[in-house]
Amino acid sequence: MNKMSKASQELDPISDMSIAQSSRRDFFRKAVVYSASAVAATSVLSPVKLNATDDPAIVEEAPWGVKLGEPITKNYYGMPSPYEHNNIRRGTPILASGDIYASITMCPIHEQEGIITPNGLFFNRCHGGVAEVDPNEYRLMIHGLVEKPLVLTLDELKRYPSESRIHFIECPANGGPEWRGPQFNKIQFTKGMMSQAEWTGVSLKVLLADVGVKPEAKWMLAEGSDNSEMGRTVPIEKVFDDAMVVWAQNGEALRPEQGYPVRLLLPGWEGNLQIKWLKRLEFSKEPFYAKEETAKYTVLTPSGKAIQHFYPLEVNSIITSPCPEKPWTDLKKGDLVEIQGLAWSGQGTIKAVDISFDGGKNWVEASLKGLVLPKAWTRFSYMYRYEGKPLLLSSRAVDDSGHIQPTIDQEIEAVGIEAVYHRNAICTWEVTKKGEVNNVHIRKS
Numbered sequence: 001m002n003k004m005s006k007a008s009q010e011l012d013p014i015s016d017m018s019i020a021q022s023s024r025r026d027f028f029r030k031a032v033v034y035s036a037s038a039v040a041a042t043s044v045l046s047p048v049k050l051n052a053t054d055d056p057a058i059v060e061e062a063p064w065g066v067k068l069g070e071p072i073t074k075n076y077y078g079m080p081s082p083y084e085h086n087n088i089r090r091g092t093p094i095l096a097s098g099d100i101y102a103s104i105t106m107c108p109i110h111e112q113e114g115i116i117t118p119n120g121l122f123f124n125r126c127h128g129g130v131a132e133v134d135p136n137e138y139r140l141m142i143h144g145l146v147e148k149p150l151v152l153t154l155d156e157l158k159r160y161p162s163e164s165r166i167h168f169i170e171c172p173a174n175g176g177p178e179w180r181g182p183q184f185n186k187i188q189f190t191k192g193m194m195s196q197a198e199w200t201g202v203s204l205k206v207l208l209a210d211v212g213v214k215p216e217a218k219w220m221l222a223e224g225s226d227n228s229e230m231g232r233t234v235p236i237e238k239v240f241d242d243a244m245v246v247w248a249q250n251g252e253a254l255r256p257e258q259g260y261p262v263r264l265l266l267p268g269w270e271g272n273l274q275i276k277w278l279k280r281l282e283f284s285k286e287p288f289y290a291k292e293e294t295a296k297y298t299v300l301t302p303s304g305k306a307i308q309h310f311y312p313l314e315v316n317s318i319i320t321s322p323c324p325e326k327p328w329t330d331l332k333k334g335d336l337v338e339i340q341g342l343a344w345s346g347q348g349t350i351k352a353v354d355i356s357f358d359g360g361k362n363w364v365e366a367s368l369k370g371l372v373l374p375k376a377w378t379r380f381s382y383m384y385r386y387e388g389k390p391l392l393l394s395s396r397a398v399d400d401s402g403h404i405q406p407t408i409d410q411e412i413e414a415v416g417i418e419a420v421y422h423r424n425a426i427c428t429w430e431v432t433k434k435g436e437v438n439n440v441h442i443r444k445s
Helices: 012-035 187-191 206-210 408-415
Strands: 140-144 150-152 163-170 193-202 219-224 232-235 242-251 263-265 278-285 316-321 335-345 350-354 368-369 380-387 392-398 430-431 439-440
Touching: 163 242, 163 263, 193 206, 206 242, 316 392, 335 350, 335 392, 350 368, 350 380, 350 408
Parallel strands: 140 278
Antiparallel strands: 140 150, 163 193, 193 242, 219 232, 219 278, 242 263, 316 335, 335 380, 350 392, 368 380, 392 430, 430 439
């Protein structure tokens, strides 16, 4: 048997690295020759880069690939990459009136992939700060017009049969500052008061089977245990339709800012109704006319009268890419790019979404992609060949109950400009010839 020489066994590390890098470069030089003939004519990238031998990120060993990574025990609860530091909730003093306890932080929907919002990015609306509830001391009381009033601990509540559903929650003031004209040149502040999750809990009608709601009960008051003691009235029809009491979100316990340990879920209805830190449900013959459904969460019409008890959220949509935070400034003429967005309706399931490139004069149908569920976000897509010319990019959604997203003029004609809530008019992005994106309103009157 031949033995390796001592010199062969003790390779100089510098020489060894040089040999490895040389071999790596030779490999990529050969790979470039073969890859030139394999590039598909329909490639999204234009022009195709084939100068791999000049790209250090390909030719050289990546610094993270030549050393050990962090130990797997560093974070027992997973954390996002530090490079994703811009993918965060954001707030603004304009919407808080200087009060950070009764305020809102918006979801970065332009960074959203798919239709499920990570728990750490779910939009947050509070009226008295985030309550820190001890689950061992938690109680849910059900009383009023019921046969057998009931008080449940968290463990007792979780003994009921659970189910999981995917639904969005949207603040009814989402887009509210826009009634008179464009206010924010950011999609996160224009439409970020919404998010979507998989919710796990018990159907409220299952829970109420044990208490026996009396026939004369027509309304339910849901009240939270936070500092504001948020309370809202819910019609009995919704209670026995699809209302839930939930304790988990996306496979884990609710976060404190989402009402830990228990919140109410009313699919498709305004977020203010979906009481967090839920402590009691009271049944009565009449609505309770709580502060949040008299002084707030009503719509003042041109006649001077206010609309009350209009709970379902209307059909809506928004293009999330491009948007002011995700412009097309890096595109070249001829590039193929995907236009993406979200559509939703609290009154049914999204049936179709159209896209306009000229502010609503002409429309083309987009594709619905992924899951299409009732009272849930639906993602839409359209492949577009970039031409480097100005555009007025709009989306228009239709749901299966026959509702079509209105223009700004149609909505203002119906409810005026004094409203704050339930704004679902068509949104438009101005795309300049440089690929910059701005929030604009298209008006015909």
